[in-house]
Every structure is written in C-alpha cells, then in structure tokens.
Amino acid sequence: MFGSRPPIVNRWTHFRLTAARQAARLLAATLFPPRCCLCGFPGDALDLDLCGVCRSDLPWVDEPSPRVVALRFAPPADDLIRQLKYHGVYANARVLGVLLAQAVDERALPLPRLLVPVPLHMARFRERGFNQAAAIARYAGRMLGIPVAPGVVLRVRDTPSQTSLSVAERHRNAHGAFAVANARARRKLLEAGHVAIVDDVITTGSTVAELESVFLDAGAKKVDVWAVARAART
Numbered sequence: 473m474f475g476s477r478p479p480i481v482n483r484w485t486h487f488r489l490t491a492a493r494q495a496a497r498l499l500a501a502t503l504f505p506p507r508c509c510l511c512g513f514p515g516d517a518l519d520l521d522l523c524g525v526c527r528s529d530l531p532w533v534d535e536p537s538p539r540v541v542a543l544r545f546a547p548p549a550d551d552l553i554r555q556l557k558y559h560g561v562y563a564n565a566r567v568l569g570v571l572l573a574q575a576v577d578e579r580a581l582p583l584p585r586l587l588v589p590v591p592l593h594m595a596r597f598r599e600r601g602f603n604q605a606a607a608i609a610r611y612a613g614r615m616l617g618i619p620v621a622p623g624v625v626l627r628v629r630d631t632p633s634q635t636s637l638s639v640a641e642r643h644r645n646a647h648g649a650f651a652v653a654n655a656r657a658r659r660k661l662l663e664a665g666h667v668a669i670v671d672d673v674i675t676t677g678s679t680v681a682e683l684e685s686v687f688l689d690a691g692a693k694k695v696d697v698w699a700v701a702r703a704a705r706t
C-alpha cells in the first residue's frame with residue numbers, strides 16, 4: 473500500500489527475472505557492491521545505491537494516482553536528479569531507475585511492453601551528452617525486464633525550459649513538440665500496444681500528455697506515465 477514502505481528485500485516478487493538475468497545481477501552486485509549515494513554506507517539491496525535509513529528518509533509520494541510517481545521533487549531526491557541532469561553524475565541514474573522500478577512493482581499493475589523515455593531535442597542532447605530520462609528508463613527497464621526504445625519519438629521543436637513558464641504557457645509550449653521518428657518506430661509502437669513514457673520530473677504533465685497523444689495517434693492502445701519525481705504545481 474501507499475504510505476508504508478515495505479522493508480528492502482533482495483528478492484523482487486513481481487519481477488520477471490530470468491536465471492541469466494538473476495546471475496548477471498548477482499555478479500554485478502559482487503563486482504560493484506551498492507553504496508549509499510547520499511551517505512556512503514553500504515547499500516541495503518543488491519541493486520540499490522541507498523542505505524535503509526536514507527531510503528526511508530526520501531520524500532515518498534503517498535497518494536495514489538494513475539501515473540506512477542515515486543517521489544516528491546524535494547530534498548534529497550531533487551539533488552540526485554539535478555546532479556544527474558546538470559552535472560553528469562551518471563551513477564544517480566541507477567538509483568533513480570531502481571526506485572522507479574520498485575514504485576512500479578509495488579502497484580502490481582499490468583506492465584507495458586515498451587518503455588519510451590521523454591526525448592531531448594538534438595541541440596539539448598549534444599549539449600548534455602546524454603538523456604537523463606533514457607538513462608533512468610534503461611535501469612528501470614532492466615529491473616522489470618522491459619525493453620527501452622529511446623529513438624521511437626523525436627523532439628522536433630527545441631522548446632524553452634518549462635520551469636520559467638506558467639501552466640498555460642507550458643501547454644502551448646509542449647504542443648507539436650514531438651513526432652514519431654519513422655515508419656519503423658510507428659510499427660514498434662503499434663506492435664507494443666501498451667507503452668510507458670518515462671521521465672525524470674513531472675510538473676504540469678503537459679509534456680507527457682502531448683507525448684501520450686502522439687503515441688495514441690501512432691496506434692498504441694494504452695500509454696502509462698512513469699516519473700521518478702513530481703514537482704509542486706506552480
């Protein structure tokens with residue numbers, strides 16, 4: 473249930489881990505033992521770079537919502553995301569991706585067949601060198617056994633940063649910002665049927681709403697939204 477977090481266990485009940493995947497996971501945990509990214513103590517679970525204390529202190533989202541959102545965009549989650557996004561602390565993608573996968577797992581809902589991270593415009597991608605949503609999606613997808621398809625949709629308009637805009641401006645700003653990459657990508661969405669959009673932070677939801685309509689137009693039947701954190705509406 474929401475509100476009370478279960479204790480961390482090293483076995484993920486709903487996860488569809490094959491024997492090979494499970495072996496790879498154990499090997500990775502031996503070679504790169506998880507360490508708390510906030511305090512430096514050893515991690516509490518095989519895949520999670522957080523200790524039990526820091527994990528329980530995270531700003532968890534408690535109210536149920538149709539969208540899967542693990543945390544509030546508040547300390548220390550906001551710093552973990554900012555460090556990843558603006559300072560290239562790529563290791564944070566793993567902890568954020570695993571936390572997102574755990575939040576999805578707790579819902580025990582039907583899982584999508586494809587994860588699509590919110591794309592960056594090519595100019596922004598070149599400047600940053602990576603897409604933080606894709607990095608998070610890769611780890612979440614690995615935990616849940618769902619393929620990630622970062623290239624199926626493109627951001628065709630280099631929209632200004634959403635943070636300085638009003639709600640109405642954000643909706644206008646997101647409109648027409650995305651397009652399915654090509655016929656192959658369209659077929660992939662159609663074949664998957666059920667897809668989930670993955671983002672790092674959700675604010676008004678206008679970006680994911682726009683993407684959702686692009687996916688439905690392309691033939692997807694069901695589109696879920698997964699985000700690591702939710703910022704307060706402004």
Ligand SMILES: [Zn+2]
Pocket residue numbers: 508509510511512513522523524525526527
């Ligand atoms: Zn810690």
